[in-house]
Amino acid sequence: MIHCLLVRITRNQQGHPVREEHLVSGEELSIGRGEECTIHLADPRANLHFASIKHAQDGTLSIDGEGTLLNIDGMYEHQLALEQGAHILLGPYELVVENLGGDHDLALSVELIHPLATDGDAAKRATPRSLAETGLSKRKLAYWLAGIIFLIFLVAPLATSLSPSARTSMAHSGVFPNKLWNPGLMSPGHSSFGSQCSKCHEAPFRPVRNEACLSCHAEVGQHLATPHLDKHVFKETRCTECHFDHQNSRPIAMQGANECIVCHSDIKAKHAKSDIPDIHDFGTDHPGFRLTLATGINASDIQRIAQTDTGKLVENSGLDFPHELHVGLVQVPGDMDNIKDMKCVACHQPDAAGKRFLPISMKQHCFACHQDQLEFNLAPEGRKLPHGSVAELSNTLRDYYASLAFKDKKSIEWVNEQLATATKSLTEGSGCDYCHAVEPAKESNNLLKITQPQITQNWFPAAKFPHAKHQAFKCADCHKVEQSAKSSDIAIPAIQSCKQCHTGNQPSGNRVVSNCISCHAFHMQKTKNP
């Protein structure tokens, strides 16, 4: 009979051993998972029957692994006598012989040293249960994102714009960070600058200076004719107030039209002595046109005359040219059956720019029809009189009569007499005065006087009217010349006819919205036309 004090050791939460003592006894103590075992090991991994403790012949206690090897104090035995303090490993259990003899035959402690990973706290295991626990961090994300943007979109462009060397080096590698600061495509003219912002933006935080523009745009003229006045009025003004770039390649020159109105709506404020009327909008309060024309022969006679002022509005070109006889079907003078159909463009040929027309010239335009007006029948052989200089003309005549006198042994007086009558005849009816305004010759010297014809070439020097853009219309739509019998008539249309198709800044109907610079230019050409 073996009496054994069986101490079941379990561990509490703190891992302290908790001893629970029972008394078991039997002839031999079988150890295992089987129900019948006296020392019952509940763990599923334990063998049904591990071993048994029995009395050896000599009465000592021994443990017998019935065939299976037992790990006793690290050594493997089939059977071994129990000694105090022996450690026996049975599957997950450790048996310790605590005491031999004493008031029991044996004190044996049993502990489950490799507990089944029941994993009761599978649920409580430290798996992240919220996004925060997974190590995701808003702060980190934010800093990364912000940092990247900071570097690419702030530091890099700044660096490149501050140090040219950096820019060039970057440009070599084909990156232009400061393009990231480009708020919009540059105007075609400037696009060639590429990433060289400093061409115009010379210094950081300083508005683009006019000098920067003028360094290239040298030819651009000022606004006012009188330089000191121009300085005085525009000393503050910056080019960029009218010319905006980075406008997704809108042409830079065409911009800021209505800036004009800033001054011109109250011009007196800018320049008290100015006599120009105030204007806000072509549609509303644009004054009537004034034609620039010569009232006399000398330069100072060039004046601007309002179209309303019909009294003064006569062009004395020194020619007698009734338009009515020169449009449509026209018979060539002195030739009954030579009829021409004359268009405006026969004489008014557009210039290259398609804005205005080439000047009218005798040779090109008149001569075709009017050459026999220039023939002067002098028998026997026919001779032509030269057109152009009066002196030449009289010399030709003098030569002629002189030659006659030489042949017929006439006196010099006869020559002079012939000459005088001839000259006189030129001023009567079908002579020079056919076209020209002629003064009869003085008695003293027998030269007649022909006023130099001056045909107004540009009625609106301060405005532009691109005829090419108006080809949709016939000339006569605007220029009423069919009924014009006098060459002094002026067939320049008035503002009303423009307004039929054009309106100011506010769209109205389907009329064309036109602002100041549709007709006017801000800058005068440096090379002024006379």
Next chain:
Amino acid sequence: MQRTTLLEYKNYRDLKASLLLMAIAILAYVFHHPDLGPYGGTWLGYTLGTLGAAITLVLLWFGVYKRRIPVQKERRKVRDHASSSPEMQRSDRRVNQPARSRHQASTRQGWLSVHIYFGLSLIIVITLHTGFDFGWNVSTLAYGLMLCVILTGLYGVYCYILLPSRITENLGDETRDTLLEKISRLNEQAVSLATQLPPEIKEVVRLAAEQTRIGGSAIEQLKPDPLRCPTSIAVKQLHDLGKDLDATQFRLYRELYSTMLKKEVLVNRTRRDMSLKARLDFWLYLHVPLAIALVVAVIAHVFSIFFYW
């Protein structure tokens, strides 16, 4: 109790305000004819831009504000132990005299509704500020970021309106901890039940017990996949393993099976709770970083504008 939701705070006060703002912006835009067509550089453009930036900053302040602890207007004077003396009773009575100002000047709720509605108004204000010309530059980046922030924000509002009641439905009176408790309890029961049953069943239960994870990576939290849950798998396998058991074992088996089923249900509930809470948080992980990024972009934008004057 469907009281005022976070959208209809003070009877849509902020919605009205921001609608008004948008209307004004739109009108201004319609009646404003710059020579070169609208863009950021016109006076209206600058105005809208500045306004937008200001609003952005104010709204960002919400993020800061909501973390600040409410400031204490008047501290009750610190008393010695005389406090139990009758004089104290008088002072108690006095202390609570100041009538609380009824208007809740700065509730988080008010801030949130301002945040939402004026955030939305930015869509209009800033879009008009751009004048619809975009390019590959910092300005457009800022614009894009702003849109992202607002979109994530909208998603957040959607979550905030939709999810809370779902969480409640899912949890009922439980809390997540009680659920976890129950699960681990069931775990233990299952394991101890299984000890009496054939090894293959034991194995299945053990695996389920050991490998069942609740939570995990962000993805796992947001989209838990019940099919890959060891518990569910175990339940399926158990279903087949149930055959050829003797009567006593089968009783245990039935017990075990129901336990596992219970556990599966609980596990799924817990996962659902987790994913709902995760979704409630998730959008912020986009919203906040984007917002910060937006600030930097805006700074860069403004800086560049004035740098190249």
Next chain:
Amino acid sequence: MNSGIDHFRIAIIGSGPAGISAAAHAAELGISHVLLESEPAPASTVRKFQRGKHVMAEPHHTPLRSSISFAAGSREKVLKTWEEEIPHKGINLHLNSKVTTISGERGNFIIETSSGTRFGAECVVLAIGLQGNIRKLGIPGENLPMVQYQLDDPDAFVDETIVVVGGGDAGVENALALMSRNRVILLNRDKEFNRCNEENRALLQEAQDDFMIETRMSSRIEQATAIKESGFSLMLSVNTPNGIENIACHRVIARLGADPPRKLVESFGIAFPNTDSSAIPQLTTTYESNVPGLYIVGALAGFPLIKQAINQGYEVIEHILGNAIEPADEVMLQEKLSGLLQGRTTAEKLTHIQQCIPLLADLTSLQLRELLIGSTVLRPQEGEFIFKHNDYNTSFFTLLHGEATLLAENRKSSFDLAVGDFFGEMGLLSGRNASEAARAGARCLLIEIPRRSMLNLIERASDVRRILHDKMLERAVKSYFELPLPREDLDYLIAGAQHRRFETGEVLFKEGDPAEGLYLIKQGSVTISSGEVVLAFIAAGHYLGGMDLISNNPRTEKAHAATTTDAVLLSAQAIIEVLSRNPVLRKHLDQRYLHQMQEKMTSSAHGRLPNDSYASLTPSSGIINYLLKQEIGEATDVLLIDYSLCIRCDNCETACAATHGGTSRLDRERGTTFANIHVPTTCRHCEQPYCMKDCPPDAIRRSVKGEIFINDSCIGCGNCVKNCPYDVIQLAAVHPDSQRPGFMRFMFDLLSGRDSSPAIDYTDIPKKAVKCDMCNNFREGPACVRACPTGAAIRVKPEQFLN
């Protein structure tokens, strides 16, 4: 004079603070005395305080008068000083001698202890306190060292086999506390654990399922013997249903409760004024009871504070010796009453007060002194409001001199008070906000008696209670009729009034009942419903069933108590009679009836009551029933969370913690939920706060605005924590003031994600009870509500949403 037993001049029973002090003083004077203690060590009550508890020396400006020293400090410190001093005082201390009987009279008392020992004494001082005597096992070996009757520190025992006896809360809690580190066997003499509360039972069940605790049902220990084998020190033979079981263990912890001292005390022949459990024996100024020569001091005499007890221990000896010494509180009382009747002695002032105020007329001077020490003398300016209506007035006022006026809510009726009259009783009794305002008149002089002192008084002096209730009733009736009523009619009505008490859910009346009369809700609250729909919620201080009375129809609605409710019923025919005698009154009431009728119609037409912002609450009576189940009925202001809005950000908790020294008074997740309404665990500021019931320093107060808060005089005894059924009070070390960081540092913290504020060391700060104080020191209102970004958190008063 029988010899064989030794005689003493004074026998002191109970070695609590009072007993020790008395004995020490006696020893000091060289008077023969004996100090009898039933426990194995003196000051058992103080020993029962939880470990490390901070013991306060309240009331702090009463001087300590004793030969033993006492100062505020930790429980251990206090006990240590006493343990050190007692041996040197030459006190004749007998431990483990539990007094069973006292017989005889002055000069010759015979005291017998449970062990049969007998002592003779000329005078007996009872200082046994209120704890009563711990029940012992009553078996052989009950006094073995390893058998203990309390558990100071569960962590003191590791790896032991411990048998816990007793299925009550104490026993179960001890077992639960011990199980983690020891093998615990819980013995219960009943078939199941029905004497412990729900929570404990649940925990125990779990513990059993986990085999953490072994239990033996309907078992009791037969005997305990000390053993020395295999590390065990005790062998118990336990009588279990299946026979005797021998359990070897290391110790036994028996929690069998205690016998309340009253029975014992009465057995000594001492009379109590009433059967109230908290009643206190009648005593003279010299602490002498109705049994001549038998003196009572300490908690049993109604002085729960340690210092008071110690002083009385000293005084009682002086009294016995016949030395007239003025009570220790004399000084306080003088300064308190310095206001009135200059140049008179305190005694004269007291008598004057009793003459002026009939209510206090027949108090013993002890009671009066105690009352006045708690009270304040007020001299409000003429016209100053003592309290306005809807204020929560917690104290009771008596008019000592001059005039004062009470104004009814609508300022319609007002009546002046004469000297000796009192007011504020309604608020006091109902715990509701005042329905009338009180305004001081000319040369007004008031005594303000705080809630607790007054409640004590009411409990002790029954006639005070009667007067109070009659007065309250009279006022109620007056303000109901709004018009002056002839005296005899008034008395007639009051005489006919019946007090009714309704338990929660009990029905006052249901549809179809005859209109038996007019109810005045004194305390608690009533819901009125028709069918399932709750129509109205009537709080204390209001009337019920008046309309049917006038219309003389049977009841159209059902009324039941939302919580335990005291109501007064004025019988219908009495009122009808009175009305028939006063046609003017009749007319007035009829008009009011019509008016109310209209209101009712309009409001029901709108489908909801005007001006309530939580209208959407009202329709679903399911929710209301739920809330009533949550005992919202007895709350005055409760925090609800709309879970359809709550985004679980727990800002409410953070804000609460941030504004309250780092501990949140609010647990958002804990609590019940119903259809998206969540009732989180936080104070609902009950009408009749459980926490106030037993607060030694009277630190728990109700402010004018109605919130219950704990002021700095809390001694951290934890009574309120125990008493609160919603467990919303916790003991926490609160740092004096938690400053919020400056903006820059805040931003830095925010950006760096670190908290740079200096860590506070809470260890040396004494723990005090903390609870929601509704942020009463914030202008903008509760932080939790303000912190809620979605407006899910709302604070509501029951009337607000139940109506």
